[in-house]
Amino acid sequence: MSSETTAKxxxxxxxxxxxxxxxxxxxxxxxxxxxxxxxxxxxxxPAVFTNANIYLAFAQTTPQFGIIAIALTFVVITxxxxxxxxxxxxxxxxxxxxxxxxxxxxPVGLVAxxxxxxxxxxxxxxxxxxxxxxxxxxxIGTSFLFRGLELVLMNGTGVxxxxxxxxxxxxxxxxxxxxxxxxxxxMVVILLGAWFLLNRTRFGAHVFLVGxxxxxxxxMGIDSVSVKTRAFILVGLMATFSGLMTSIYGYYFWPTTGExxxxxxxxxxxxxxxxxxxxxxxxxxxxxxSYIIGAINAGIVSAGINxxxxxxxxxxxxxxxxxxxxxxxxKIRRQSMTGR
Amino acid sequence: xxxxxxxxxxxxxIELRNVSKTFGEVRSLSGIDFAVYPGxxxxxxxxxxxxxxxxVKTVMGFHRPDPGGEIWFNGKRIDxxxxxxxxxxxxxxxxxxxxxxxKQPIWRNMFMGREPRTKWGLLDVKKMRSESARLMxxxxxxxxxxxxxxxxxxxxxxxxKQGVAITRALYFDANLVILDEPTMxxxxxxxxxxxxxxxxxxxVGKSAIFIDHNIFxxxxxxxxLYVLDRGKVAGVYDKSQISMxxxxxxxxxxxxxxxxx
Numbered sequence: 330m331s332s333e334t335t336a337k338x339x340x341x342x343x344x345x346x347x348x349x350x351x352x353x354x355x356x357x358x359x360x361x362x363x364x365x366x367x368x369x370x371x372x373x374x375p376a377v378f379t380n381a382n383i384y385l386a387f388a389q390t391t392p393q394f395g396i397i398a399i400a401l402t403f404v405v406i407t408x409x410x411x412x413x414x415x416x417x418x419x420x421x422x423x424x425x426x427x428x429x430x431x432x433x434x435x436p437v438g439l440v441a442x443x444x445x446x447x448x449x450x451x452x453x454x455x456x457x458x459x460x461x462x463x464x465x466x467x468x469i470g471t472s473f474l475f476r477g478l479e480l481v482l483m484n485g486t487g488v489x490x491x492x493x494x495x496x497x498x499x500x501x502x503x504x505x506x507x508x509x510x511x512x513x514x515x516m517v518v519i520l521l522g523a524w525f526l527l528n529r530t531r532f533g534a535h536v537f538l539v540g541x542x543x544x545x546x547x548x549m550g551i552d553s554v555s556v557k558t559r560a561f562i563l564v565g566l567m568a569t570f571s572g573l574m575t576s577i578y579g580y581y582f583w584p585t586t587g588e589x590x591x592x593x594x595x596x597x598x599x600x601x602x603x604x605x606x607x608x609x610x611x612x613x614x615x616x617x618x619s620y621i622i623g624a625i626n627a628g629i630v631s632a633g634i635n636x637x638x639x640x641x642x643x644x645x646x647x648x649x650x651x652x653x654x655x656x657x658x659x660k661i662r663r664q665s666m667t668g669r
Numbered sequence: 670x671x672x673x674x675x676x677x678x679x680x681x682x683i684e685l686r687n688v689s690k691t692f693g694e695v696r697s698l699s700g701i702d703f704a705v706y707p708g709x710x711x712x713x714x715x716x717x718x719x720x721x722x723x724x725v726k727t728v729m730g731f732h733r734p735d736p737g738g739e740i741w742f743n744g745k746r747i748d749x750x751x752x753x754x755x756x757x758x759x760x761x762x763x764x765x766x767x768x769x770x771x772k773q774p775i776w777r778n779m780f781m782g783r784e785p786r787t788k789w790g791l792l793d794v795k796k797m798r799s800e801s802a803r804l805m806x807x808x809x810x811x812x813x814x815x816x817x818x819x820x821x822x823x824x825x826x827x828x829x830k831q832g833v834a835i836t837r838a839l840y841f842d843a844n845l846v847i848l849d850e851p852t853m854x855x856x857x858x859x860x861x862x863x864x865x866x867x868x869x870x871x872x873v874g875k876s877a878i879f880i881d882h883n884i885f886x887x888x889x890x891x892x893x894l895y896v897l898d899r900g901k902v903a904g905v906y907d908k909s910q911i912s913m914x915x916x917x918x919x920x921x922x923x924x925x926x927x928x929x930x
Contacts, residue, residue, distance in 0.1 A: 525791070528792070528794070529791040529792045529794065530790075530791060530792055531784050531786065531792060533792070534777060534780075534784050534792060535782075537770070537773055537777065538770050538773065538777065538781055538782075541770035541771065541772045541773055542768075542769070542770045542771065544766075544768075545766075545767075545768040545769055545770050545781070546770065546781070546782070547731065547752070548726075548729075548731060548752065548762070548764055548768040549752065549756075549768055549781040549782035550730075550751070550752035550753040550755075550756050550782040550783075551781070551782045552753070608770065608772040608773070609772055
């Protein structure tokens with residue numbers, strides 16, 4: 330990846346501001362990788378990749394996990410991980426279905442769904458930050474907890490979500506205003522919101538600081554418990570949003586909603602240049618990476634390759650991007666040990 | 670204790686009364702009485718493990734004293750003491766470990782925990798950048814071209830990092846600046862600059878607590894001295910009462926016997 334070449338450049342930051350390449354190198358690298366892959370797919374399956382329909386499908390399905398990946402970026406920057414979001418997708422949507430089945434109007438259902446997602450996120454965040462439990466372990470636990478609760482509540486059965494019964498929900502989550510799939514419009518809106526939250530609010534500033542060095546952050550009076558908890562709540566809310574969007578897209582709420590989302594969502598965050606070690610990351614990177622991951626999925630299937638290869642590809646993307654980050658990180662640390 | 674404890678006039682900026690701090694089985698501080706008066710520089714001396722850093726972190730609200738200990742600020746007892754509260758009241762610290770976030774640019778470190786906001790409530794990144802550049806060149810003597818506010822802290826030298834930590838404490842117009850081993854790992858000129866900075870605090874009528882292993886750094890700039898030993902105040906001296914030679918002699922004795930007399 331070209332982000333590696335930017336790190337190879339000697340750190341000439343004593344007399345000059347960090348170069349454009351050094352600052353935006355990894356993001357440029359991701360976009361470059363995306364373009365190269367797209368050209369590869371066009372060459373491999375020109376009939377498919379010059380057809381506008383594939384891009385339509387692509388713009389409808391990528392945001393289903395991309396929206397969660399944007400929120401997950403915050404949690405990863407704080408140095409944590411959330412593996413329970415597929416279950417929150419299902420539990421949040423189940424809350425919507427149960428409220429509507431009990432006679433509630435759809436907006437009430439939405440409120441219930443997002444409240445459920447926020448509570449799930451709060452539980453994760455409180456366990457991780459207040460009790461200092463490693464997030465990797467506890468969110469596997471809560472993942473089963475939330476999924477189990479959803480299966481019990483729904484008794485394992487699904488709910489049809491037809492356009493006739495839920496016209497407003499379909500307008501919100503499945504329409505194509507001006508010929509653009511609303512899913513991608515939502516993703517752009519959420520990206521803009523997330524960018525401001527991360528880069529232009531105190532909360533965002535503290536997300537970086539807590540992830541970089543929690544002790545320093547605490548010494549300077551930053552409440553790391555609250556920062557981490559809020560990041561997890563954000564994932565809970567966005568997982569619910571995605572759960573509703575995914576279910577409306579398929580006209581049906583499956584009790585298994587969210588399964589198959591874990592790998593591509595996490596791959597989007599790491600491919601997007603957010604560090605596994607915390608402290609650095611970008612929501613724009615995650616946004617671009619989500620579409621690359623979406624393209625891998627669509628590309629492999631439509632290029633006539635066995636769909637089993639998608640998992641192989643996602644696994645490869647996670648491993649390679651994390652290894653590259655580690656190598657770059659080490660290189661920078663070695664530079665700083667020598668004084669510069 | 671043989672000496673009468675010197676007590677300057679006025680209300681202390683910060684006062685600890687009977688403060689103890691226990692970590693599990695380890696008692697780091699026991700029954701500490703400690704006060705800093707307006708416009709004075711207080712030195713804190715003591716061997717490794719004497720409790721200097723714990724005392725500083727208690728003053729700063731990072732550690733909560735054990736029940737029974739009291740913290741007074743400008744004559745008022747404060748119960749809900751926290752780092753954010755202490756900084757709001759104008760206490761800033763330059764920590765031994767510098768408390769920087771090394772992967773972040775200078776401007777994020779400079780305003781850590783006290784980020785300025787625009788009238789819309791958004792982060793004022795422009796101000797953070799320009800103020801950082803100004804402060805680095807004006808206060809730490811970096812030529813404006815030498816350090817760019819977007820530079821990541823991990824690429825800087827030890828002295829430059831210390832510069833960020835000290836400038837940060839200075840910027841917020843603190844009433845009380847705490848310096849925990851500020852000269853550690855610094856070159857001679859950097860040390861001189863740091864000591865000038867400490868004198869400057871007094872010149873503008875603010876107070877400081879100065880902790881250092883090196884008595885030759887501490888003695889010339891302070892007004893009063895606390896000697897800590899094994900979590901207790903072993904002695905309090907006015908600088909006029911004791912010569913440097915005498916002080917060194919007593920420090921040796923306290924290290925050996927645990928008693929000053």
